[in-house]
Amino acid sequence: MIKPETIDKIFDAARIEEVVGDFVTLKRRGVNMLGLCPFHNEKTPSFTVSPAKGIFKCFGCGKGGNSVNFIMEHEHFSYPEALKYLAQKYSIEVDEEKPSPEQQEAMDEKESLFNLTAFAQKHFEDTLHNTEEGKAIGLTYFKERGFTTDIIKKFGLGYGLNTWDDFTSKALKHGYKKDLLEKSSLVRTKDQQTYDAFRGRVTFPIHNLSGRVLGFGARILTQDKKKPKYINTAESDIYHKSKVLYGLFFAxxxxxxxxxxxxxxxxxxxxxxxxxxxxxxxxxxxxxxxxxxxxxxxxxxxxxxxxxxxxxxxxxxxxxxxxxxxxxxxxxxxxxxxxxxxxxxxxxxxxxxxxxxxxxxxxxxxxxxxxxxxxxxxxxxxxxxxxxxxxxxxxxxxxxxxxxxxxxxxxxxxxxxxxxxxxxxxxxxxxxxxxxxxxxHPTPQEEESWVAIQPPFEEGIAKKGISLRHQEHEIIRALLLYHSQVMIFDEKDEEGHDVRHEINVTDYLINEITNDELRFETELYQHVFDEIKNAREQEKMLDEQYFFTHHNPDVSKMAIDMLTSPYTLSNQWEDKHKIYVKKEEDNVKMNVIEILYAFKLKKLEKIIYEKREELKEKMETEIMLDKMEFIRNMETIKTILAKELSRIIIQ
CATH class of the missing domain: 3.40.1360.10 (Dna Topoisomerase Vi A Subunit; Chain: A, domain 2)
Known part of the structure; x- marks a missing residue:
């Protein structure tokens, strides 16, 4: 487990343009940067990076997030793996306990293969520099080719001893299982005898784009014509030869x-x-x-x-x-x-x-x-x-x-x-x-490059009931977008005097939703609402930037998806044509009230729908009458709320 303070250091150090720039060519476009999306096949750039906000967003395929999200998506890393990658990039120390053999066995196969190839690379490199055979044969070969010690170490070159099972025995002692060794093709089995695949060969580690070792190429140094000059790691869960280029990590x-x-x-x-x-x-x-x-x-x-x-x-x-x-x-x-x-x-x-x-x-x-x-x-x-x-x-x-x-x-x-x-x-x-x-014969790449259009949200209501996801989405978006902006209400006090009341958007929405004892159906939205509410109880205000760099990758991705748009209103309407086009932020109060009423109205519709469904079941007459009375009351409130919402929309 990585400590929260270490995670904060990583987020503070990571610059989105540097992280993405390691994988994508970016060109400046105003305050943002633009490049070809690495997540889908495109020829016109729609992949945008915002250094100021610390986020990326592709308006072609919809992918978006912060530096950690990008590494997770691009390298198929878990959250901790992405954090460790960025920690290494920015020289931030991450203290971790070495996994026990039992923990090693419990790790998924893909991660185990990565760990095994990393272990193998260190083993071959150590053999090259620190054994008599390695120095006399492997290191001599590299030196004869003119390679300096620095370049040998940079590329992690190594050597496998010309013995039956030097690597195999050491890997087994370190807790790696025989079946994993065979899957990695670092060892082979013949006539029930297991032996090192790269014995008597110099090794060339093959890295992925983040520098992790995927596999090896290995060259024989003897004149044995019966054996191939070069052999490679076989295809595995982590090594796909057709998708890898040697040296790209360094280049x-x-x-x-x-x-x-x-x-x-x-x-x-x-x-x-x-x-x-x-x-x-x-x-x-x-x-x-x-x-x-x-x-x-x-x-x-x-x-x-x-x-x-x-x-x-x-x-x-x-x-x-x-x-x-x-x-x-x-x-x-x-x-x-x-x-x-x-x-x-x-x-x-x-x-x-x-x-x-x-x-x-x-x-x-x-x-x-x-x-x-x-x-x-x-x-x-x-x-x-x-x-x-x-x-x-x-x-x-x-x-x-x-x-x-x-x-x-x-x-x-x-x-x-x-x-x-x-x-x-x-x-x-x-x-x-x-x-x-x-x-x-359309290619898979072409098919994947299309962005799927989702069916209308209301589709299938009859089967699944009424969903509030859209309304909940808008509430959370308003909390993230407007947070501290002030809403002004002109009211009358008990004596009939005009009173002006000011409240920020966050407090207004929290009060309205909490007082009516409403909850979100979408777990992620409820989690975000609770976090904002708890922060306000401590007199803290969480803004959009807090959520862009949130430690929960699902939350940060949600925030970026909600608050990024490929479109911006041109200043030329006002500068050249003297036409002022209202922006979303010009109508904060009206927008927020409309969003809240739409949420409450949908909530009422769902309650009424569910109560009517209950009436289809057999029940005592008295209970049935109570339910019908409840429905009538809800219908009355719904009508009032609908009229108020219509009035707001017209205004």
């Missing part, structure tokens, strides 16, 4: 800063480039690029530069993946290293300034690069050239922006020496084919 800030992402093929490419001072670099870990990985990059930049060695076969194999990048509306460039060089070797053989200069000078846009590369292979063969034209048209057709498509059609037609209109016809043909395919 994301640099990608945002440089507004460009360098994509390489291997772990050592990333590490060598980082050591050379080029940090906006990641790797696909030798797998074909997936849509999920591309979307991950697009959160941080629209620009991606692929770094290839001189192997034409490898480049051609990547064409399909590059078309997928174009399809996401990203700008793609290619850098081809000289024969015999790759990003790893080039970064080791040249000074950092020379590496940066080479990449900058040799980066070519993908369409031009692909056209030049394939043209060399046609050797003026008309059939091959026709195939080339279709290939280029296919890539251009994937670009969603029509102006960019048109520019590339013009440029490519010059390179191919064909009529521009002819190439455009082929591009449009390819787009029609793609559209037809998408219509027949």
């Amino acid at each position: 994301k800030s640099a990608i945002v800063r440089e507004d460009n992402c360098y994509l390489t093929e291997g772990y050592t490419d990333v590490i060598s480039m980082h050591q050379a001072g080029i940090e906006n670099v990641i790797a696909s870990s030798g797998t074909s690029l997936t849509t999920d990985q591309i979307k991950l990059i697009r959160r941080y930049t629209q620009n991606i530069t692929l770094l290839f060695d001189g192997d034409p076969a490898g480049i051609k194999a990547a064409f399909r993946g590059i078309d997928m990048i174009l399809e996401e509306g990203m700008n793609v460039k290619i850098v081809l290293f000289p024969d015999g060089e790759d990003p790893d070797s080039y970064a080791r053989n040249f000074r950092p300034a020379e590496v940066k200069a080479f990449i900058t000078e040799n980066a070519k846009d993908f369409i031009s690069f692909k056209t030049h590369l394939l043209l060399e292979e046609t050797q003026n063969d008309p059939i091959k050239k026709a195939g080339l034209i279709k290939e280029i048209a296919l890539s251009i057709s994937r670009i969603p922006e029509p102006i960019t498509r048109s520019v590339y059609v013009q440029k490519s037609s010059d390179l191919l020496q064909i009529d521009e209109n002819l190439l455009m016809v082929e591009v449009n043909k390819q787009r029609r084919v793609k559209s037809k395919e998408q219509a027949q």
Whole structure:
């Protein structure tokens, strides 16, 4: 359990623009900041961050919250996990007891896997630096590749002893169960014998966006041809290879800063480039690029530069993946290293300034690069050239922006020496084919990007009774929005003199609801009302900011959803046109009374409805008459209240 005072420190330290900025590219828009929502697929930014209020809100999918809510939603963390993440980010110490083996077993499997991979990473790292075999074999290998001690420690590189079960035995002693070890694929079982999966290999930890270890890549250091050079952690509840990019945790800030992402093929490419001072670099870990990985990059930049060695076969194999990048509306460039060089070797053989200069000078846009590369292979063969034209048209057709498509059609037609209109016809043909395919097989991402429209609240009343959720929502919203604003009532005293009475919105609503002994049906709303009421009894006033940073994530999310809007009234109505449009806050008294009366009226409707339902049951005549009399009295009060509400609305 984290102490409340520590939680307060975390909330005070966390700056929403910094927390969100680690995952999303934000651009200033007035007092707020805007970016592409990380929670749904969008191409027009609707994700807003308010540094002044310390909140975020997406007006596309509806997600909103404070810094803790964001980390919980984005990283799928529990509340304590999100707090610990922010505590680590802002160097706030959180004292916690180490879980016992029994507590460890009781934790859910996902968290247990995270704990196990963290334990494994520390074990392999310790083995690399503090055992004779680790230093002689693993550390020597890394040093021979030119890696410094600092870069080795930064990436958490390690080594697994070339023994049968060094890691397995230590993990079991620390309370980790055998079935969990097997699920993590850190150990394997053959002929009822359990053994370490990464024995005799150097290890490369693979991190998620918050720095937690998801799994490992591991390289063998012997010349055994029967064993694969690299092996990876198998898919698990926490590691999905198609959704992870190696090095992104270390690169994301640099990608945002440089507004460009360098994509390489291997772990050592990333590490060598980082050591050379080029940090906006990641790797696909030798797998074909997936849509999920591309979307991950697009959160941080629209620009991606692929770094290839001189192997034409490898480049051609990547064409399909590059078309997928174009399809996401990203700008793609290619850098081809000289024969015999790759990003790893080039970064080791040249000074950092020379590496940066080479990449900058040799980066070519993908369409031009692909056209030049394939043209060399046609050797003026008309059939091959026709195939080339279709290939280029296919890539251009994937670009969603029509102006960019048109520019590339013009440029490519010059390179191919064909009529521009002819190439455009082929591009449009390819787009029609793609559209037809998408219509027949809509992707899950497209389906998820739509915001579900909820049915009217009153729908189903006959089956479920009358709901007060909307009216309760408006009461709580008024308490959060208006809280200390003053309402003025002109009344008569006992002697008939005019008396002016002032009361703030919070006290007015608390008095009205408490005096009538009304309660909220929605548990969360009742909880918030009680908290506000208790604060007033201590002469404290809770404002919207208190609830934006509330320790209960459900409360903070509720407050942000209630009080944020994508629309603001333009000052030009008054400044230019001399037209004053009334704002919500101009009619506080009238709004609050209307909300209160609507709440009371709905409460009466529910009471009457329930009493009428009771009359359908068998009962003694006297009891039935009492209920009917009660209903008549309630109907009278309801009529009076309805008339008063109508009068307020008309005013």
